[in-house]
Amino acid sequence: MVIAIDGPAASGKGTLARRLAAHYGLPHLDTGLLYRAVGARCLALGRLADEAASVEAARALDVTTLDPEALRTAELGEAASVVAARDGVRAALLDLQRRFAARPGGAVLDGRDIGTVICPDAPAKLFVTARPEVRADRRFRELAGRGEAVTYEAVLADIRKRDARDQGRSSAPLAMADDAILLDTSELGIEEAFAAALAVVEARRRGL
Ligand code: CDP
Numbered sequence: 001m002v003i004a005i006d007g008p009a010a011s012g013k014g015t016l017a018r019r020l021a022a023h024y025g026l027p028h029l030d031t032g033l034l035y036r037a038v039g040a041r042c043l044a045l046g047r048l049a050d051e052a053a054s055v056e057a058a059r060a061l062d063v064t065t066l067d068p069e070a071l072r073t074a075e076l077g078e079a080a081s082v083v084a085a086r087d088g089v090r091a092a093l094l095d096l097q098r099r100f101a102a103r104p105g106g107a108v109l110d111g112r113d114i115g116t117v118i119c120p121d122a123p124a125k126l127f128v129t130a131r132p133e134v135r136a137d138r139r140f141r142e143l144a145g146r147g148e149a150v151t152y153e154a155v156l157a158d159i160r161k162r163d164a165r166d167q168g169r170s171s172a173p174l175a176m177a178d179d180a181i182l183l184d185t186s187e188l189g190i191e192e193a194f195a196a197a198l199a200v201v202e203a204r205r206r207g208l
Contacts, residue, residue: 001123002107002121003020003125004114004122004180005017005020005108005111005114005126005127006125006126006176006180007110007126007128007174009139009159011129011130012190015194019194024106026107026108027108028107032080033066033068033071034058034066036079037071038054038089039079039083041060041061043079048079048082057083061093061096063096072146077158084112090113097114112166113172113174115176124201125177126201127181128183128185130185132156133156134185136156137152139159183197
């Protein structure tokens with residue numbers, strides 16, 4: 001079974017995706033890492049503003065070398081959102097995501113356009129969200145815990161800017177699929193959110 005999980009930055013979708021993948025014994029792809037890696041490559045080349053360079057970086061991406069720890073910085077979240085708005089970058093990353101989803105037995109993918117573009121036929125789709133202030137608080141703790149010099153205010157501003165860019169772009173904007181179930185985790189702890197997500201997936205497994 002393919003489980004598609006979308007939502008805005010720091011909504012908790014990654015944690016839920018990992019937990020669901022472990023529960024069902026399915027492989028998991030955090031598609032944000034792909035865009036972060038492309039952004040990282042462009043920044044390293046000093047060519048973030050260069051569309052052709054970002055498309056080239058996306059085509060050359062080697063998914064076996066992705067380093068989640070190095071990629072989950074605030075700077076690369078912003079760079080990812082810049083390159084992710086470009087059609088050519090998204091097109092270059094489409095096949096590898098679809099191949100991952102087509103693995104025998106299924107897979108869990110999380111991102112912004114999994115339920116709408118990458119896996120529109122996924123039987124189980126979740127759209128995970130939370131209030132911006134709650135998401136900023138979670139992301140601030142995560143980044144500060146990793147030793148990044150950030151402030152809550154800066155993280156909140158970054159989240160608002162990224163939300164606007166991800167929702168407003170013309171290429172595969174962040175949007176909830178018509179057949180996705182909305183899960184607002186603002187008032188939920190990890191265990192409660194996981195229980196709610198599991199209930200959604202189990203209902204879909206039973207064809208409800
Ligand atoms: O963890 P967080 O939600 O902050 O970010 P992420 O999931 O790693 O994604 C970083 C950026 O990549 C997002 O702000 C999107 O612009 C972009 N992205 C996308 O466009 N499509 C995806 N399927 C995944 C990420």
